[in-house]
């Protein structure tokens with residue numbers, strides 16, 4: 066009849082408990098992400114990082130939610146991303162779409178780290194989000210873009226350091242980003258010790274991917290014991306959900 070053997074009911078109980086543990090962990094992770102998204106100024110604990118003075122560049126840095134940015138800054142961020150990236154997107158299967166990139170850059174979950182000259186001219190920005198990625202709380206870097214005349218002077222590295230400080234201070238488990246394989250600038254992230262993330266897709270005979278996912282883990286937090294795979298979206302230096 067409908068009676069299960071003792072061992073199989075023990076197994077299903079174990080599974081039920083595992084699922085419950087995982088649900089608890091996900092709701093805790095969501096609370097961590099929600100708390101980070103409520104910050105007034107994520108840079109507040111790091112006043113030293115509000116200024117950059119090196120290699121002839123003097124810049125001020127600030128962090129704001131996209132909803133608090135001036136329209137002129139959003140227009141500049143879009144224009145710079147297009148200038149730096151359009152060709153690389155077009156050279157791979159992603160293609161470029163003004164609308165998709167604009168939607169992504171102005172999504173209400175977007176946060177911006179901006180570097181501006183002392184007279185207020187923007188020099189570079191990072192678009193990032195606190196989010197769940199495959200059930201883990203992460204800081205996802207969607208974009209890091211510097212004006213061409215201000216590259217290779219250490220400003221990009223300084224900005225990534227800020228994102229890492231902000232991420233780890235707020236209990237994110239890793240900083241994650243997507244890079245296009247055809248972008249020679251992605252060597253920058255390797256130089257900063259970003260490694261292949263476990264969620265990065267692997268090419269096989271049937272499919273090859275134009276991008277890879279890199280990450281840096283928060284050493285202070287142990288990885289959670291369980292991790293059910295729920296597909297999040299991958300972005301950065303990258304973009305929209307091309308691969309979905």
Ligand SMILES: CC(C)(COP(=O)(O)OP(=O)(O)OC[C@H]1O[C@@H](n2cnc3c(N)ncnc32)[C@H](O)[C@@H]1OP(=O)(O)O)[C@@H](O)C(=O)NCCC(=O)NCCS
Pocket residue numbers: 149209210211212215216217218219220221222223243244245248249250251252253254256257302303
């Ligand atoms: C990628 C980018 C953000 C890097 O910022 P940056 O300020 O130029 O880089 P930094 O000067 O901080 O570089 C730190 C280190 O990274 C490495 N690096 C940076 N750019 C590199 C490149 N193009 N090729 C190889 N290594 C690079 C170097 O080791 C460098 O140290 P070094 O200059 O002392 O040799 C910037 O160049 C940029 O905006 N590029 C165009 C947009 C883009 O491609 N964004 C990233 C999308 S994946």
